[in-house]
Amino acid sequence: MLNRPFKPIPPTVAPPPRPLSLFQTVRAARRNVLEVIPALAFRRPIVSGRLGARWHMVQDPDALRRIFLDNVDNYPKSEVMLRMLRPAVGNSLFTSDGESWRWQRRTVAPVFTQRNVAALAPVMTATAERTAQRLSRGGTHPEVLAEMLSATFDVICDVALSGREHFDAKVYGAAITRYFETVGKASILDFLQLPDWMPRPGAVLGRGSVRTMHAMVARAIEARRRAGGSGRDDLLDYMLKACDPESGRRMTPTELLHNMQFFIVAGHETTALALSWALLLLALHPAAQARARDEARAAVGDRPAGAEDAAVTPYVRQVIEESMRLYPPVGMLARNVRESDTLCGRDIWPGDTVFLPIFALHRHEMWWTAPDAFDPENFAPEAVQTRHRFLYLPFGAGPRVCVGANFAMMQAQIILTTLLARFRFGPGPDPLPVPTMSMTVRPDRGIRLTVTPN
Numbered sequence: 001m002l003n004r005p006f007k008p009i010p011p012t013v014a015p016p017p018r019p020l021s022l023f024q025t026v027r028a029a030r031r032n033v034l035e036v037i038p039a040l041a042f043r044r045p046i047v048s049g050r051l052g053a054r055w056h057m058v059q060d061p062d063a064l065r066r067i068f069l070d071n072v073d074n075y076p077k078s079e080v081m082l083r084m085l086r087p088a089v090g091n092s093l094f095t096s097d098g099e100s101w102r103w104q105r106r107t108v109a110p111v112f113t114q115r116n117v118a119a120l121a122p123v124m125t126a127t128a129e130r131t132a133q134r135l136s137r138g139g140t141h142p143e144v145l146a147e148m149l150s151a152t153f154d155v156i157c158d159v160a161l162s163g164r165e166h167f168d169a170k171v172y173g174a175a176i177t178r179y180f181e182t183v184g185k186a187s188i189l190d191f192l193q194l195p196d197w198m199p200r201p202g203a204v205l206g207r208g209s210v211r212t213m214h215a216m217v218a219r220a221i222e223a224r225r226r227a228g229g230s231g232r233d234d235l236l237d238y239m240l241k242a243c244d245p246e247s248g249r250r251m252t253p254t255e256l257l258h259n260m261q262f263f264i265v266a267g268h269e270t271t272a273l274a275l276s277w278a279l280l281l282l283a284l285h286p287a288a289q290a291r292a293r294d295e296a297r298a299a300v301g302d303r304p305a306g307a308e309d310a311a312v313t314p315y316v317r318q319v320i321e322e323s324m325r326l327y328p329p330v331g332m333l334a335r336n337v338r339e340s341d342t343l344c345g346r347d348i349w350p351g352d353t354v355f356l357p358i359f360a361l362h363r364h365e366m367w368w369t370a371p372d373a374f375d376p377e378n379f380a381p382e383a384v385q386t387r388h389r390f391l392y393l394p395f396g397a398g399p400r401v402c403v404g405a406n407f408a409m410m411q412a413q414i415i416l417t418t419l420l421a422r423f424r425f426g427p428g429p430d431p432l433p434v435p436t437m438s439m440t441v442r443p444d445r446g447i448r449l450t451v452t453p454n
């Protein structure tokens with residue numbers, strides 16, 4: 001018998017062979033949005049169907065370029081998605097459109113420049129050190145998703161609202177979880193496109209959690225306003241000072257509240273997921289882990305990583321990028337259609353819904369040689385240079401690309417480098433988790449790994 005090296009296939013979902021009926025879609029979407037993506041979407045550039053209105057799933061890089069960039073005004077964000085978010089984040093940068101979006105983008109983008117993000121790195125370094133300390137005391141099989149959520153939440157609380165006296169991270173964290181479990185879940189009524197005034201059970205349950213989150217963030221902002229700054233230039237200081245370079249307009253307290261609230265919720269969960277999936281993949285792939293660990297140890301030795309180490313840990317970055325290919329934290333986006341258009345030779349009509357299943361794009365048979373296998377070489381510089389830019393979109397693209405991408409990558413690289421330099425990660429005692437999406441792509445049962453000091 002041939003003695004082939006063992007190559008584990010990272011866990012995934014089995015796609016349905018054909019697009020689902022309305023009833024099946026609603027049921028599957030409540031369980032796991034990834035189960036709605038049919039097998040054809042992993043093989044064809046576009047798949048279309050009808051569920052009440054017509055829908056299309058687009059996995060073709062030129063068509064994606066058209067939606068995200070060349071004809072972006074024709075494809076506003078889907079109302080169904082926005083409706084889920086607005087109770088918590090109002091008309092913030094993420095949820096607004098047209099002029100309301102444009103001035104907020106002009107105002108917020110400079111806050112997240114590479115220079116400003118690098119200035120926030122010491123907080124990330126301190127958190128990475130605390131996380132390593134916790135892991136070294138945490139027994140042999142820690143649940144790494146909980147650890148990563150706690151680490152990234154720590155960072156965002158510290159850089160967004162430093163001074164915890166107005167902010168109880170535990171209460172806030174519990175409110176976020178409740179929000180995701182209630183308002184954040186696609187309601188059957190949303191899919192059937194029933195009117196807004198009909199009460200959604202989730203929305204009613206989630207109202208309390210939104211009030212809790214808003215009250216805490218508002219208190220922190222007000223305290224900072226009165227104090228006239230934190231004295232160390234954090235994200236909230238930058239946002240309080242930010243103004244539209246064209247009109248000089250500044251954010252009102254409500255606009256500030258909604259944007260800060262979005263940064264906190266979106267910024268920590270997504271990054272924690274990227275890190276947790278990366279640790280699982282490295283646990284399943286000892287050779288890649290050894291290479292990343294050697295690089296991390298050579299760069300930082302026993303100290304925690306900082307912003308300056310990013311340049312000398314390119315393979316760690318490749319690991320994070322490859323992990324977000326297989327498990328993009330935002331696995332699917334949706335857009336409405338304003339006017340008729342053509343995508344991949346297919347007519348697109350006003351009123352259609354266009355889904356952008358990033359999860360299927362990243363594992364597409366036409367674009368990747370071994371779509372379901374973990375291979376950080378997919379992100380070696382030569383591979384990236386020769387690939388169509390719109391084949392890898394964990395942060396979206398075009399004018400609405402994630403404004404926090406620099407921040408997320410810096411934080412992920414600092415935490416992963418620090419942990420790899422200190423610990424070895426192996427498979428844990430549980431069966432492998434299944435990627436499950438409601439708003440983000442989470443492991444269904446958490447991720448317990450075997451962690452031993454180096």
Ligand code: HEM
Nearest residue numbers: 093094263267270271329330394395396400402403404408
């Ligand atoms: C790994 C971590 C992250 C991932 C995967 C991610 C993903 C995304 C994606 C896919 C979009 C585009 C959505 C669309 O086009 O419909 C987006 C937008 C956005 N993200 Fe992120 N994000 C991450 C981290 C962050 C962080 C750390 C922040 C802020 C602290 C942030 C703030 C935003 C904002 C404000 C937008 C809206 C930008 C606009 O519409 O102009 N994100 N993100």
